[in-house]
Every structure is written in structure tokens, then in C-alpha cells.
Amino acid sequence: MKRLINDPYDVVEEMLEGYVLAHKDHVELLTEGEAQGRVVLSKASKNKDKVGVIIGGGSGHEPLFLGYVGAGFADAAVIGNINTSPSPDPCYAAVKAIDKGKGCIYLYGNYAGDVMNFDMGAEKADEEDGIRVETVLVTDDVISSENIEDRRGIAGMFFVHKATSAKADMGADLDEVVAAAKKINDATRTMGVAMSSATLPSKGGPIFEMEDGDMEIGMGIHGEPGVRRGKIEPADRVVDQIMEPILADLPYVKGDEVYVLVNSLGATPILDLHICFRRVAQILEEKGITVYKSLVGSFASSMDMAGMSVTLVKLDAELKELLDYPCDTPYFTQI
Amino acid sequence: MSDYILNKDYFIGVLEDLAVLAEEKKVYFSELDSAIGDGDHGMNLSIGFREVSKNLEGWKSEDINTIFKNAGTALLDKVGGASGPLYGGFFMKFGVPAKGKEEVSFDEFIEMMEAGVAIIEKRGKASVGDKTMVDTLRPAVDALRAVYSEDDMAPKEAMKKALEAGSAGSDSTIPIIAKKGRAMRLGERAIGHRDPGSASSVAILEIFYNRMP
Numbered sequence: 001m002k003r004l005i006n007d008p009y010d011v012v013e014e015m016l017e018g019y020v021l022a023h024k025d026h027v028e029l030l031t032e033g034e035a036q037g038r039v040v041l042s043k044a045s046k047n048k049d050k051v052g053v054i055i056g057g058g059s060g061h062e063p064l065f066l067g068y069v070g071a072g073f074a075d076a077a078v079i080g081n082i083n084t085s086p087s088p089d090p091c092y093a094a095v096k097a098i099d100k101g102k103g104c105i106y107l108y109g110n111y112a113g114d115v116m117n118f119d120m121g122a123e124k125a126d127e128e129d130g131i132r133v134e135t136v137l138v139t140d141d142v143i144s145s146e147n148i149e150d151r152r153g154i155a156g157m158f159f160v161h162k163a164t165s166a167k168a169d170m171g172a173d174l175d176e177v178v179a180a181a182k183k184i185n186d187a188t189r190t191m192g193v194a195m196s197s198a199t200l201p202s203k204g205g206p207i208f209e210m211e212d213g214d215m216e217i218g219m220g221i222h223g224e225p226g227v228r229r230g231k232i233e234p235a236d237r238v239v240d241q242i243m244e245p246i247l248a249d250l251p252y253v254k255g256d257e258v259y260v261l262v263n264s265l266g267a268t269p270i271l272d273l274h275i276c277f278r279r280v281a282q283i284l285e286e287k288g289i290t291v292y293k294s295l296v297g298s299f300a301s302s303m304d305m306a307g308m309s310v311t312l313v314k315l316d317a318e319l320k321e322l323l324d325y326p327c328d329t330p331y332f333t334q335i
Numbered sequence: 336m337s338d339y340i341l342n343k344d345y346f347i348g349v350l351e352d353l354a355v356l357a358e359e360k361k362v363y364f365s366e367l368d369s370a371i372g373d374g375d376h377g378m379n380l381s382i383g384f385r386e387v388s389k390n391l392e393g394w395k396s397e398d399i400n401t402i403f404k405n406a407g408t409a410l411l412d413k414v415g416g417a418s419g420p421l422y423g424g425f426f427m428k429f430g431v432p433a434k435g436k437e438e439v440s441f442d443e444f445i446e447m448m449e450a451g452v453a454i455i456e457k458r459g460k461a462s463v464g465d466k467t468m469v470d471t472l473r474p475a476v477d478a479l480r481a482v483y484s485e486d487d488m489a490p491k492e493a494m495k496k497a498l499e500a501g502s503a504g505s506d507s508t509i510p511i512i513a514k515k516g517r518a519m520r521l522g523e524r525a526i527g528h529r530d531p532g533s534a535s536s537v538a539i540l541e542i543f544y545n546r547m548p
Binding site: 084116150151 | 361362365369370371372373374375377378379381382385411412413414415416417418419420421458459515516517519520521524
């Protein structure tokens, strides 16, 4: 393992300590009581009267989730242990901290553990404080299940969090915010490829074995096995194998306009990502699909995993407006 | 066997042994999880039981219910994921039939087990055959009740049967696909792998058995 850590049991606390020090203009850490030091709060949202947007999940996917807390984006992120959902009390504490009487929305990837813990947090907010909390699960990973509601959430979470947060910031009520979240989730599809395992600090080594030179198409961001494993192929061939299921799934068709994200899982260089993006753009052009805007970089990682994913969002006027809406966070700012 | 009791020292001993187990089997549980999940099951139990272990001394003057409520809360708070609410819920509910008590009868112990397993089934929305910890725990509790009440078996002997039923239940997760949890999305690729939650549940039952007088 080639990681710079101290005690493996302290990685999350030490990261959070460093994060709020490094980005003190944007965020602070809620340490009191139920927050248990696991709630990253936006300093900008404090005085803004709006629906609260809370995102979260396990650590190890940075800059997801804490990187997207700030003005025009999420109000709070709830942070779990590595690859593990946060516990119910911090989920509840985030609601308590940001609710302005307009209710809150939880947004996170569709994983059994996250659902259990966030649901318990929402129940507590309802029972103890009468605060309404709605949930929208992100389900963008096309290859993770035939049934859309069973799919897991991966890099597409970035877009769902971004657009939903914009809707809330514009002053929409909770029902409208929920509708926007569902709308962008429905328009978003992602698929990835991995070429190595992330290393787990607690294990001192890789989560799973992968031979040097192998790749796995469709692997999840926690290393969940994908659809097939084989030798690493040229970038264009790999992108072709990812784009085909994505395009067929929604489907994305001639005349559509899309936002594209080519996302590194951590260890794949920006150079490689642009080679992949080139192929994505070629395919989209062949299909008559227009690229509205694109992002290339690491937006939802799996620590030091080598690999990348491609996300497409099918746009309309509303989604463009939401995705173009200004925001200012430590890992994503636009004016 | 109506004079058979399990006292508070037994339950404290179980928690102490669980803390040792979580350290010893950390790598084993994580490796099972790596095959069909995300590889964190062992680490998560270790994080949770370290917290239990750290605070157990201060809980010893409490009644059995409070001790398990505290232990369950520690797991829920420190672990997160699926195993936090599941095992945390198990211990929180496990203690409830022993409210205000310093010792329990074996009938009460069976009620405690039933209460714990029921919350896992409810929270995980899982039943036998889904390739989860329920595949171990449900047959174990059913066997415990059956052999103790119907066959009039000695308590420790009954617990042994429960452990065997749980162990067989865990074995039964190997050749099947998963219907819950992360492995659900693997389809046939989950076949041939033991469910990690079912394995940790067997280890937990074994401690309850080993500690019995």
C-alpha cells in the first residue's frame, strides 16, 4: 500500500480535521452532540432561508461528498467511515443544523446501508422536531441492475447534487426540490471501468485482487464486481464498451443535448481521461448528440483505484439552468 | 431446567469475547466481504467493538438491558453502513426482555434472541434465502426455541443445536445468489461465496454458546 496515513482507525477524523482547516472560508465541522464530528456544514447557507440540501455517504470518494458543500451547492455533507454509510445521529444532526422551517432533502447513492441510516435520521427529525425530510436516491450506474430502482449511485451523484442544490437555492419549496432531484436522476446514466483495486487503510492493501494488466468493465466505486474482467484494451475500445450500454439505456438519441463527465476513480491521469473524452465526443457526434458542456477530472473517486467512468445527463432548459447555476465550493466553483 | 439462569457476568463475558473476536477475525470477515461486497465488514465490526470494549467497564453496574442498549448504541453510532443498524439494532433489542434484571431464565434468553433477530429481519427487510445474516440467525433462533421447549433439552445443549442450525444456515448462503445488500447486484457471480454477515453471525452465536455455564 502506498498511502500517506497515520493510524488507520483515525483516517476519517484526521481528514475532516484537515479539510475544515484547509477550506475554512467555505465550511465548518459540526462537532457537538449527535453530529459526532461527522457533519460538514456550509458557512454560506447559514443565513439563507431555503430548503436544506444534505448529501453524504461513506468516505473514500473524495471530493464527493464534502467537496461539494458551499454556496449554491449542498448545505451539509454527512461523512461515514471508509466505504460505509454514516450513522443515523449525524444524519439527524445535519437536519437540525440547517433546517429553516422549509424541510430538508437527503441525496445519496442507493446503497442498503445508507438507506437504513439516513432513514433513521429522517425518522428522528420527524418524531423529535416535526421536520419534514424527503429522500431521493441516486441510481445512475446502468450496469448495476436491470431495475432502475435497484441500481447504485456513482459519479452521476455529482450532477444530481448540483442541480438539486441549485433548485433549493433558487427558493423552490421542498416538493419542487424533490421533483428536480428525481428529474435529473432520471436523465443521468453512468458506467465505469476499473484497472486496479483501491487500497483500504485498515487492511494495508487492496480491497480485492486484480492482476496487473487486467480491467473490469462495470465495476462499482467500492470495488463491487462489474460485468466482465479481461485484459486492458486501448482507450477507444474501452470507451466504446462503456458508451454502448449508457446510450442504449435511457436511451440517448439523435438530437439530444448532454452534459458529459469523464471521471477518474483516483489513479487514472488527466491525460488518459482526455483521450477517453475524445472518444466519447466522437461517439456522440456520430450519434447526432450534442455536447452542451463537459467536465473531465476526479469528481467521485475510489481513493487510489485506477479507472474511470463516463456520465451523461440528458438536458432540457430547466436542467441546463440548474447545472449552470452559480456555486462556490472547495471542489467546484462556477460563476 | 427451570433453575437455569444466565447472570450479568455471562453477558458481560460475551461482550468481552466479542471484542476479542472482532479483532481476531477482522481480516477474515473483510476478505469474505471483498469477494462479493466492499471489503469493510471486518473493519466495521472492529471499529464498533473497540468502542464497546472502551466503555464496557463503566457499564458493568447497570442492568442487563442498559448494558446491551449501550453496546448497541455504540455499534450504531460508530459503525454506520448496514452492519451498524443491523448489529446495533440486534443488541439494543436483545436487552429489552432483560429490563431491570441482573439475571435471566433460559426462556427469557430465547426471547432476547428472538427480539434481536426480529429487528435485523425488519430493518434489513430480509428473510431466509436472501444471502444475509438472517440465513444464520433465523434458523438458529427457531432451532433454539424448538429443541428447548419441545425436546426438553438442557440449555447449553439447546444452544449447541442453535449454533449448528446457524452454521448450516451460513453454509447455505454459499451456493445461492443474493437478494439483499451489495451482493444483490452481482447476480450469479455471488454464487460460491459465503455471505460475510452470515459468517460473523455464526461467530457471535458461538460466543454466546461457549460462554454458557
